Amino acid sequence: xxxxxxxxxxxxxxxxxxxxxxxxxxxxGSSLSLAQARALxxxxxxxxxxxxxxxxxxxxQPITLARLIDQLAEAGLVERHxxxxxxxxxxxxxxxxxxxxxxxIREVGAVIQADVLRDLDEQEAxxxxxxxRKMRGNLGSRRNR
Numbered sequence: 843x844x845x846x847x848x849x850x851x852x853x854x855x856x857x858x859x860x861x862x863x864x865x866x867x868x869x870x871g872s873s874l875s876l877a878q879a880r881a882l883x884x885x886x887x888x889x890x891x892x893x894x895x896x897x898x899x900x901x902x903q904p905i906t907l908a909r910l911i912d913q914l915a916e917a918g919l920v921e922r923h924x925x926x927x928x929x930x931x932x933x934x935x936x937x938x939x940x941x942x943x944x945x946x947i948r949e950v951g952a953v954i955q956a957d958v959l960r961d962l963d964e965q966e967a968x969x970x971x972x973x974x975r976k977m978r979g980n981l982g983s984r985r986n987r
Contacts, residue, residue, distance in 0.1 A: 857958070861958065862876060864954050864957070865879075865950060865951070865954055868950045868953065868954065869950060872943075872946065873917065874943060874947075877900075877902075878910060878913065878914055879943075879947050880900060881896070881900060881907070881910055881911070881914060881920075882914070882919065882920075882936065882940055882943060882944055882947065883944070883947060884896060884899050884900060885920065885935070885936050885940075886936060886940075886944055889934075889935055889936065890933045890934070890935060891933065891934055892925060892931050892932065892933055892934075893907060893908070893911065893922070893931065893932045893933075894931065896934055911934065917939075918937055918939045919936065919937055919939055919940040919943060920934055920935065920936060920937065920940070921934075921935045921936075921937055922934060923935060
């Protein structure tokens with residue numbers, strides 16, 4: 843393995859990709875795709891978010907998100923409400939039917955996290971999570987400048 847392959851950027855990208863694949867594999871048999879699961883999780887964190895802002899959060903094109911939300915709405919998991927401040931915009935809300943799906947997503951996430959952290963002791967795992975949160979904060983504060 844070259845030094846580039848062991849760089850922070852490559853390691854994080856590889857771990858992220860592998861975790862997404864593991865998540866998708868564990869979702870097999872579920873009625874949700876990985877993209878739909880991500881949208882539900884972000885909506886759970888940001889109830890009432892505008893559709894365009896959710897597209898930004900998920901890093902997808904607005905038209906891609908519109909199709910995704912159409913599917914989730916058709917399944918009865920999401921509702922669109924017209925934005926009172928802008929009739930052209932929609933605000934997204936989860937329905938009660940999304941709750942069991944979010945529970946399943948959390949359970950799959952916990953299993954994957956336990957698997958990923960399997961060979962780390964408690965102190966190492968805690969230090970890793972603290973470091974990743976700091977890194978996210980550093981990058982987030984740069985983007986907001």
